[in-house]
Amino acid sequence: MPLKLDPNFAEPGQRYFRDFSPGDDFYQLLIDAHRDLTDEQSSLLNAKLVLLLANQIGDLAVIREALQRAREDVAS
């Protein structure tokens, strides 16, 4: 399974009338999860989130590609 790079957020049973809504729902969840945390706590949360989602994906080929994509433009 290749890495998905097109919009893919959705919630089962939920009808969206605007294409930006599911992504915005996700983004708000993400930002809300960090509310009132220190920078260090936020970094820890992010690390745990990566581990949880990586386990959910499982497929190391996908994870390998995601890691490559994530690294692009970072150390330039």
Place this chain on the structure above:
Amino acid sequence: MLKTYAYPKFEYRRPPELDGPGAGRRPVIVVGAGPVGMAAAIDLALQGVPVLLLDEDDTVSIGSRGVCYAKRTLEILDRLGIGDAVCGKGVSWDVGRTFFRDREVYRFNLRPQADHKRPGMINLQQYYLEEMLVERCVAVGVEMRWKNKVVAVHDAGSHVVLEAETPEGRYAIDCDWLIVADGARSPIRHMLGLDVEGKIFTDRFLIADVVMQAEFPAERWFWFDPPFHPNQSVLLHKQADNVWRIDFQLGWDADPEEEKAPERVVPRIQAMLGKERPFELEWVSVYTFRCRRMQKFRHGRLLFAGDAAHQVSPFGARGANSGVQDTDNLAWKLALVLGGQAPEALLDTYSDERVFAADENILNSTRSTDFITPKSAASRIFRNAALQLAGRHAFARRLVNSGRLSVPSIYTGSALSSPDVDAFAGDLVPGAPLDDAPLEVDGEPSWLLDQLGGRFQLLVYVERAADFDADLAAELNATIPVETVLVTAAPGGRPRLRVLHDARGRFLERYDALPGSAWLVRPDQHVAARWRRLEPRAVRAALARATCN
């Protein structure tokens, strides 16, 4: 300042109530001659309701203020009779471009589909819109009183008693219903001690209107963290008369008075445009904003609309647009209640539907604000990560939020809508505003939305006009008139019926129409109900439901 525009001064006239009883109780008084109050007044006047409009000032909006008017608002202004004037003067645009630092990362087009009468957005200084609305108010017979400031309001249960102050003294006047459109600071809301809840954002923005000759296209350009204004955001918009709106994020610590000084503003603009480009400053303002709304928009005989009822951040142009959409929802309901054709409960659905819309607008504009002005290091790093990924990947472009531009609310779950009993594809569910489509009327090109609105209508799709069973329309026989309008696949008319020929098939496609499909359309052009087969009993029931009868 303001070199391109000369402010009109509207004449104060001595109100007859200063010298006697005047014309007695008014059915409707509107307070506030801004875009929202005037749209309400015009709409009611077009429905045959006499309207008195009071405003404390005697001119239009000072400064350009509201700038972007969305497609749905333009469709409403068409119905009110000033769509052409607004679009003729305004600058229409569909394309928005988003930059991160020195690179473009994302571009959107508001009107991906062809064959709509109105563009995604037009930009027009608020004073021009107001001038056009004033002219239209006068033309449709709205009585306007300038320099009439409401200083006391009492809801007596059976009517409302107002007191207004003029340059020549005070007078009292009664009305059945009061529409409160007196703006974000709403003196009337304060007088009555009504709550408005929400949050204030700790950020300041500078808006500068600049006159210049520039070859930039009429597009919305948005920068995150640009080299000429590091760590902040900047927005550029074109308005009429070669006036450009530039909006700089300043941060909470900026001093609003100092930042307004030309010696501070000019270098910021030069950093953006380059020193060699000549421009003149037309208007400058520093603002903060909040997102909040009243718990409900109807309080007895008072109906709150626009900024008086709800406020949003400016990202997304959801302020003036949603205010005009409030009046679109309110006017027909109030006209029916005044005409004794619907119970007062119909006005509670104004509050229900527009509170729903306000929550949607507040949600979207709050999210935009949180993306544009991150309030924590974690939030900033996610934003920058999304912007960096957006340069390469579609999923991240969708996450970039520089403002989710005003679109009308779909009143899903409204008590006025009849739930679907038949299957239809697409988003035109009960509660949705109609989608426009090009059509022909007697061989002449027209638009669907130009043929609809201001009354209940039943749209029926048939192959040929002759296929329609006229007995069905006769059986409707409703106490509230419903006009039957045929949309046909083939050309050809039908006596005493409005026939719209779907020559390009856009109606068919957008409405998922089949021969016999029918839509009950509200006076504000929202879907009340739809069916695959027309049954007069179902139409009567849906009409009763849509009017709280």
